[in-house]
Amino acid sequence: MRVAVVGAGIAGLTAAWELTRRGHDVVVLDGADRVGGKLLTGEVGGVQLDLGAESVLARRPEAVGLIEAVGLGDRVQNPATTSAGVWTRGEVRPLPPTVLGVPADLDALAASGIVDDVQVHAVPVPTHDVSVGEFVTARAGREVLQRLVEPLLGGVYAGHADALSLRAAAPQLLALGADPVTAAVSARAASAGAPVPPVFAGIVGGVGTLPQVLAERSGAEVRTGSTVRIVERSGNGWRLLAGPVGAVEEVLADAVVVATPAPATARLLAEVAPDAAFALAGIDYASVALVTVVLEEHVELTGSGFLVPPVDGRFVKAATFSSNKWAWIADTGRTVLRASVGRAGESTALQTGDAALVERVLADLAEALGPLPSPADAHVQRWGGALPQYEVGHLDRVATVRSSVAGVHGLEVCGAAYDGVGIAAVVAGAQAAVSRLLSDA
Numbered sequence: 001m002r003v004a005v006v007g008a009g010i011a012g013l014t015a016a017w018e019l020t021r022r023g024h025d026v027v028v029l030d031g032a033d034r035v036g037g038k039l040l041t042g043e044v045g046g047v048q049l050d051l052g053a054e055s056v057l058a059r060r061p062e063a064v065g066l067i068e069a070v071g072l073g074d075r076v077q078n079p080a081t082t083s084a085g086v087w088t089r090g091e092v093r094p095l096p097p098t099v100l101g102v103p104a105d106l107d108a109l110a111a112s113g114i115v116d117d118v119q120v121h122a123v124p125v126p127t128h129d130v131s132v133g134e135f136v137t138a139r140a141g142r143e144v145l146q147r148l149v150e151p152l153l154g155g156v157y158a159g160h161a162d163a164l165s166l167r168a169a170a171p172q173l174l175a176l177g178a179d180p181v182t183a184a185v186s187a188r189a190a191s192a193g194a195p196v197p198p199v200f201a202g203i204v205g206g207v208g209t210l211p212q213v214l215a216e217r218s219g220a221e222v223r224t225g226s227t228v229r230i231v232e233r234s235g236n237g238w239r240l241l242a243g244p245v246g247a248v249e250e251v252l253a254d255a256v257v258v259a260t261p262a263p264a265t266a267r268l269l270a271e272v273a274p275d276a277a278f279a280l281a282g283i284d285y286a287s288v289a290l291v292t293v294v295l296e297e298h299v300e301l302t303g304s305g306f307l308v309p310p311v312d313g314r315f316v317k318a319a320t321f322s323s324n325k326w327a328w329i330a331d332t333g334r335t336v337l338r339a340s341v342g343r344a345g346e347s348t349a350l351q352t353g354d355a356a357l358v359e360r361v362l363a364d365l366a367e368a369l370g371p372l373p374s375p376a377d378a379h380v381q382r383w384g385g386a387l388p389q390y391e392v393g394h395l396d397r398v399a400t401v402r403s404s405v406a407g408v409h410g411l412e413v414c415g416a417a418y419d420g421v422g423i424a425a426v427v428a429g430a431q432a433a434v435s436r437l438l439s440d441a
């Protein structure tokens with residue numbers, strides 16, 4: 001079977017990999033001039049590092065499994081430290097154990113000084129979807145929401161707890177049940193002393209090196225600079241029109257996997273799966289920027305970085321001490337920090353030049369960490385339409401997309417818009433999409 005995959009982000013490349021493994025003929029089309037989407041490496045101050053996603057969840061098998069399958073298993077590296085801080089109330093304080101911000105150790109929380117008021121209520125979990133904010137506030141109080149859950153959730157979605165869906169964006173909180181604080185504390189006490197396997201993994205040289213290797217070793221034909229504008233039925237198969245205006249190319253295929261972000265997928269499916277297109281058009285995206293700073297001199301920093309509660313009104317949303325976190329970056333001898341800026345609905349914060357953005361980030365870092373030596377280099381990577389917002393009702397939207405797409409023979413969708421924005425979830429989603437496509441063939 002000949003399959004056209006639209007989008008060469010990790011979703012599209014995983015789909016291509018799975019299809020070529022099974023002997024299918026695959027062409028991957030991406031509008032950008034490179035493969036990888038949100039995975040990208042670049043050089044800052046002489047150090048080659050990730051300018052987009054930098055780690056994968058190692059607690060579930062899909063991403064690390066894929067990295068190993070493509071032959072990069074010997075370059076997998078776990079973070080050297082994962083002890084994060086929270087910059088709030090005038091200092092960077094150690095983040096106590098939590099389940100996505102819901103306290104799991106009340107003594108450690110009290111010692112951290114992050115929150116004064118933890119409430120512990122049992123409130124039945126509604127059968128309908130609610131926001132993470134509504135769920136947490138009723139059971140643990142607003143302060144826990146604002147100073148712990150919000151920054152942790154923001155680190156994944158760059159979104160707002162009062163808008164994000166409990167069921168789609170925070171299923172681990174839903175799993176804690178009616179009294180999440182008691183459940184989190186008990187679960188931690190029950191697992192005390194048990195070995196904790198690494199939660200995250202990276203790749204020496206950057207997670208952003210994966211897409212190129214995946215593209216090359218899949219054996220798929222990969223065309224960049226090839227924006228797909230039309231996806232339509234052609235007899236029993238499909239006809240795609242792609243490429244720059246004035247140089248449109250036609251691609252014929254037996255099946256199509258659309259692995260683009262929701263707005264592009266909505267446009268491409270408007271004719272062939274209008275219900276899916278309509279549901280996808282309702283998914284908002286947050287834009288963010290990552291500011292990477294390489295310092296002149298070595299600076300001693302503690303832990304992997306810090307998160308910032310939005311309620312504190314800072315410019316930076318989070319900072320990672322990359323040279324503490326990754327041995328392969330520490331080995332360069334440089335001190336590398338990376339700060340993220342921008343949240344859903346707050347794109348005006350990013351509407352400033354690179355130099356001003358770096359200046360504001362450096363000012364925040366200096367206030368949080370004390371005076372820093374001047375940077376040898378700094379880099380701003382802007383990610384417009386970076387992260388889909390799984391708002392209340394997201395699972396219903398995804399169900400609508402799935403049932404609409406299931407009604408169209410030889411069509412599948414995958415990517416960060418559906419079942420999780422993290423790389424491991426996106427890889428799993430692409431693998432599932434290929435299984436559905438082949439079982440329907």
Ligand SMILES: Cc1cc2nc3c(=O)[nH]c(=O)nc-3n(C[C@H](O)[C@H](O)[C@H](O)COP(=O)(O)OP(=O)(O)OC[C@H]3O[C@@H](n4cnc5c(N)ncnc54)[C@H](O)[C@@H]3O)c2cc1C
Nearest residue numbers: 007009010011031037038053054055228386415416422423
């Ligand atoms: C700054 C940042 C940091 C992140 N950090 C992490 C992390 O550390 N760990 C983690 O697990 N996750 C992280 N994520 C999330 C994760 O990286 C993404 O959710 C995931 O990579 C998305 O993959 P995707 O293939 O679904 O989409 P994308 O990466 O967006 O790929 C979609 C591709 O489709 C192409 N495209 C769009 N329209 C068309 C069209 N019409 N025709 C052809 N091609 C088209 C685009 O050019 C792009 O290449 C991060 C995300 C961001 C933005």
